[in-house]
Amino acid sequence: xxxxxxxxxxxxxxxxxxxxxxxxxxxxxxxxxxxxxxxxxxxxxxxxxxxxxxxxxxxxxxxxxxxxxxxxxxxxxxxxxxxxxxxxxxxxxxxxxxxxxxxxxxxxxxxxxxxxxxxxxxxxxxxxxxxxxxxxxxxxxxxxxxxxxxxxxxxxxxxxxxxxxxxxxxxxxxxxxxxxxxxxxxxxxxxxxxxxxxxxxxxxxxxxxxxxxxxxxxxxxxxxxxxxxxxxxxxxxxxxxxxxxxxxxxxxxxxxxxxxxxxxxxx
Amino acid sequence: xxxxxxxxxxxxxxxxxxxxxxxxxxxxxxxxxxxxxxxxxxxxxxxxxxxxxxxxxxxxxxxxxxxxxxxxxxxxxxxxxxxxxxxxxxxxxxxxxxxxxxxxxxxxxxxxxxxxxxxxxxxxxxxxxxxxxxxxxxxxxxxxxxxxxxxxxxxxxxxxxxxxxxxxxxxxxxxxxxxxxxxxxxxxxxxxxxxxxxxxxxxxxxxxxxxxxxxxxxxxxxxxxxxxxxxxxxxxxxxxxxxxxxxxxxxxxxxxxxxxxxxxxxxxxxxxxxxxxxxxxxxxxxxxxxxxxxxxxxxxxxxxxxxxxxxxxxxxxxxxxxxxxxxxxxxxxxxxxxxxxxxxxxxxxxxxxxxx
Ligand SMILES: Nc1ncnc2c1ncn2[C@@H]1O[C@H](COP(=O)(O)OP(=O)(O)O)[C@@H](O)[C@H]1O
Ligand SMILES: [Mg+2]
Numbered sequence: 001x002x003x004x005x006x007x008x009x010x011x012x013x014x015x016x017x018x019x020x021x022x023x024x025x026x027x028x029x030x031x032x033x034x035x036x037x038x039x040x041x042x043x044x045x046x047x048x049x050x051x052x053x054x055x056x057x058x059x060x061x062x063x064x065x066x067x068x069x070x071x072x073x074x075x076x077x078x079x080x081x082x083x084x085x086x087x088x089x090x091x092x093x094x095x096x097x098x099x100x101x102x103x104x105x106x107x108x109x110x111x112x113x114x115x116x117x118x119x120x121x122x123x124x125x126x127x128x129x130x131x132x133x134x135x136x137x138x139x140x141x142x143x144x145x146x147x148x149x150x151x152x153x154x155x156x157x158x159x160x161x162x163x164x165x166x167x168x169x170x171x172x173x174x175x176x177x178x179x180x181x182x183x184x185x186x187x188x189x190x191x192x193x194x195x196x197x198x199x200x201x202x203x204x205x206x207x208x209x210x211x212x213x214x215x216x217x218x219x220x221x222x223x224x225x226x227x228x229x230x231x232x233x234x235x236x237x238x239x240x241x242x243x244x245x246x247x248x249x250x251x252x253x254x255x256x257x258x259x260x261x262x263x264x265x266x267x
Numbered sequence: 268x269x270x271x272x273x274x275x276x277x278x279x280x281x282x283x284x285x286x287x288x289x290x291x292x293x294x295x296x297x298x299x300x301x302x303x304x305x306x307x308x309x310x311x312x313x314x315x316x317x318x319x320x321x322x323x324x325x326x327x328x329x330x331x332x333x334x335x336x337x338x339x340x341x342x343x344x345x346x347x348x349x350x351x352x353x354x355x356x357x358x359x360x361x362x363x364x365x366x367x368x369x370x371x372x373x374x375x376x377x378x379x380x381x382x383x384x385x386x387x388x389x390x391x392x393x394x395x396x397x398x399x400x401x402x403x404x405x406x407x408x409x410x411x412x413x414x415x416x417x418x419x420x421x422x423x424x425x426x427x428x429x430x431x432x433x434x435x436x437x438x439x440x441x442x443x444x445x446x447x448x449x450x451x452x453x454x455x456x457x458x459x460x461x462x463x464x465x466x467x468x469x470x471x472x473x474x475x476x477x478x479x480x481x482x483x484x485x486x487x488x489x490x491x492x493x494x495x496x497x498x499x500x501x502x503x504x505x506x507x508x509x510x511x512x513x514x515x516x517x518x519x520x521x522x523x524x525x526x527x528x529x530x531x532x533x534x535x536x537x538x539x540x541x542x543x544x545x546x547x548x549x550x551x552x553x554x555x556x557x558x559x560x561x562x563x564x565x566x567x568x569x570x571x572x573x574x575x576x577x578x579x580x581x582x583x584x585x586x587x588x589x590x591x592x593x594x595x596x597x598x599x600x601x602x603x604x605x606x607x608x609x610x611x612x613x614x615x616x617x618x619x620x621x622x623x
Binding site for chain 1: 390
């Protein structure tokens with residue numbers, strides 16, 4: 001097993017070394033990512049300065065929800081977030097290079113980069129979690145500890161799978177003559193083509209809409225023993241891992257179809 | 268395997284050197300074998316908002332040939348002729364629309380990962396290296412990717428660094444390398460796992476004369492040492508002459524010539540182009556013996572004469588021009604691939620409209 005994973009360890013190792021090589025700019029990047037986390041938390045704070053309770057949650061519970069969602073998202077973003085730059089990978093021929101190596105393409109893509117600067121956001125999420133946990137009245141038990149951990153881990157897995165889905169969809173979106181030309185004539189189009197056109201809406205959708213329900217909201221309700229709103233019983237908060245497995249299955253199928261679309265094998 | 272012999276015998280001009288390969292080496296079966304290979308692309312042009320026109324491009328349009336193990340083929344054609352698309356199908360990047368191809372005896376799509384261990388591929392206009400890593404790190408990473416044992420790859424790396432003269436820049440990040448240095452690095456990276464088949468797509472494009480020469484020497488040496496098969500696309504006829512014993516010319520995805528270089532030259536003539544810059548605008552030099560006027564620019568200030576070295580010499584042509592007008596400067600150009608393909612057509616179909 002360790003031997004099978006060695007290529008990926010070496011790949012990731014070289015990424016990490018090249019990112020941390022310039023310490024000062026790396027530190028700036030981390031600070032930048034922390035400030036995004038702070039800004040987002042400020043929004044939550046502003047909302048609860050005006051209302052006391054929102055969706056069964058008071059400010060302390062909302063902070064908990066924020067922390068769980070943010071840690072999960074930033075971990076997924078850290079490991080796999082670069083995958084939404086698939087148009088760039090296609091344009092620059094990186095994907096072709098992957099196809100010429102004796103490893104699965106998705107595994108190469110995932111290990112082709114790691115955005116350590118996003119640890120800044122994870123750190124903010126961690127800090128908010130540390131403050132929010134004692135503010136809430138939680139009837140702690142071993143099951144609740146497990147729930148918190150699985151909520152974060154499964155949440156990260158769900159976000160990661162969603163990133164893969166988004167990347168797969170882009171195989172169909174980036175088409176047309178512009179794309180074909182860039183294949184044949186190399187870099188001349190690189191500068192004109194907006195990087196990751198689809199990234200922003202996709203990110204917003206994934207960061208706020210989908211997770212709000214499944215990744216953090218329901219586990220938070222379960223943690224606090226609050227009955228959920230009609231149609232969303234709080235025991236669903238325990239179903240994160242199931243959800244993650246299901247979304248990953250969809251993501252892998254989608255990825256396979258996308259790659260087959262790219263090589264022209266079908267669909 | 269069965270198609271190999273007919274495919275080569277059919278070759279126009281029946282390459283002498285190609286036959287020697289067939290007879291001189293035990294046939295392991297062809298290292299590349301393709302039958303009626305085709306690949307279409309649908310291109311949507313967003314030219315007008317309302318009507319998006321769809322167009323099908325037959326990038327590769329029914330190619331059949333076999334490449335014997337150990338041989339070297341120059342695969343040439345104009346821009347957009349379908350060379351890169353062919354290579355992408357040979358290597359498993361693209362799936363053929365129809366037809367079949369086997370590389371190293373494998374189906375490139377279904378056995379992509381096994382095949383990747385047996386071929387080395389370089390696209391001259393693309394990098395497969397890591398921009399931010401020095402070559403030394405790239406080699407280490409590639410060795411891990413190919414799971415090469417420490418004992419073998421370190422030796423191989425040292426050989427490549429030595430023979431390709433990478434020593435002075437193996438610790439420089441790739442993005443800071445010159446084009447010539449980068450291409451040498453790419454080729455070393457493609458050969459680190461000692462593949463029996465090396466595929467180079469326009470490796471010499473943009474290289475200076477010295478870098479080209481060094482690369483040719485290296486490739487010749489590697490083929491002598493390791494018997495590496497070589498498929499090479501290029502725009503440089505010298506590459507073809509120095510590195511390959513068989514030439515395949517494609518045009519619009521179809522094979523228009525398969526044979527040796529002397530055979531190709533026999534068909535199209537080894538024309539050279541003399542570009543003359545004259546002191547003052549002169550009448551068209553259409554009456555120079557053994558030379559054909561092919562272009563007049565700037566009201567006769569620059570004129571192009573094409574001649575065949577078998578019939579005359581550059582000196583004789585220049586002397587004849589000197590009798591007519593005064594020459595300020597001149598250069599002599601090799602025929603380019605576009606010109607060769609055009610002449611191939613002229614040699615097969617009688618010219619109907621002059622001046623094309
Ligand atoms: N991914 C693609 N999508 C659409 N058309 C393509 C694509 N790749 C190549 N083509 C078209 O196929 C033809 C052959 O291209 P290519 O194989 O790159 O030619 P060459 O390498 O001989 O210059 C060209 O007309 C090119 O525009
Ligand atoms: Mg090409």
